[in-house]
Amino acid sequence: VGTLDNGLTWYTRSNGLPGQSVTMRLVIRAGGLQDSPHGAGTAHFLEHMMFNGTEQFPGNELDATLRSIGAEIGPDFNAYTTDSETVYQITVPDEGDNVDVAFDVLAQWASAATLDPAEVAAEVGVVREEERSSAETGEGKVNAAFDQAYFLGTPWQGVDVLGTPDAIAATTPEALR
Numbered sequence: 001v002g003t004l005d006n007g008l009t010w011y012t013r014s015n016g017l018p019g020q021s022v023t024m025r026l027v028i029r030a031g032g033l034q035d036s037p038h039g040a041g042t043a044h045f046l047e048h049m050m051f052n053g054t055e056q057f058p059g060n061e062l063d064a065t066l067r068s069i070g071a072e073i074g075p076d077f078n079a080y081t082t083d084s085e086t087v088y089q090i091t092v093p094d095e096g097d098n099v100d101v102a103f104d105v106l107a108q109w110a111s112a113a114t115l116d117p118a119e120v121a122a123e124v125g126v127v128r129e130e131e132r133s134s135a136e137t138g139e140g141k142v143n144a145a146f147d148q149a150y151f152l153g154t155p156w157q158g159v160d161v162l163g164t165p166d167a168i169a170a171t172t173p174e175a176l177r
Contacts, residue, residue: 022099023091026106031084032161041163044081045127046176050088051079052119054108059119062105066090069098077105083159115173124169131162 003009035042051073053059063073070093071077079088088109092098134140151157163171 020094021091022094022102023089024102024106025090026088026109028086028088028110029084031082031086032159033083033156035159035163038158039160039164040167040171040175041127041131041160042171042175043086044161044163045123045168045171046113047079047081047086047088048123048127049113049115049120049176050109052123053114053116055112055114056104056108058114062108065101066092066105069093069096069101071102081161083156083161113176115176117173120171120173120176124171127163127171128165128168131165131168134162 001009001011031043032038032041051062054062057065066073066077071090076091077089079086081087088106090102090105092102135144147156147159151159162168
C-alpha cells in the first residue's frame with residue numbers, strides 16, 4: 001500500500017492462482033450521493049461515457065485496444081457506480097505491454113474523457129433502458145423498497161444512482177464535466 005504525491009492511494013496483492021493475469025481497479029470516491037441534485041445520475045452516466053471515448057482512445061478504440069490484448073468487455077473490463085463510489089476494473093494477461101496499456105486506460109478514465117455531444121446523446125437511451133429495467137423488475141422494486149426503508153433519515157435517503165428518466169434525458173456534456 002502506498003500513496004503517490006497527488007494523493008492517489010495504490011494497493012498491490014499477489015495471487016498465484018490462477019496467475020498469468022493482472023487486475024487493476026480505479027476507485028473514484030464519487031457516486032450517487034455526490035450528484036447534485038440527488039437523482040441526476042451524473043456519476044453513473046459519466047461511468048458509461050468512459051467507454052465512449054477518451055483523448056488517447058477516441059470512439060470505440062478503447063474496446064478494440066483492450067480486445068487486441070485479450071480483454072473482453074464484461075468479464076475483463078467493466079465499471080459500476082454506487083452511492084459513494086465509481087469503480088473501473090481491467091484484467092489483462094500478464095505479458096508484453098498489456099499492463100502498460102491497462103495503466104494508460106485507467107489514466108484516461110481518470111482524466112481524459114472526451115464527452116462528445118453525439119456520444120452523450122446516443123448514451124441517453126442506454127442509460128435510460130438500464131434505469132427502466134431496474135425500476136420495472138421485481139428485483140429492482142425490492143431493492144428500491146429496501147433502500148427507502150433502510151436509508152430513511154440518512155444522507156442516502158432519496159439517492160438514485162441511476163438517475164430519474166427526466167434527469168437522464170437532460171444530461172449534457174457540460175453537466176458531466
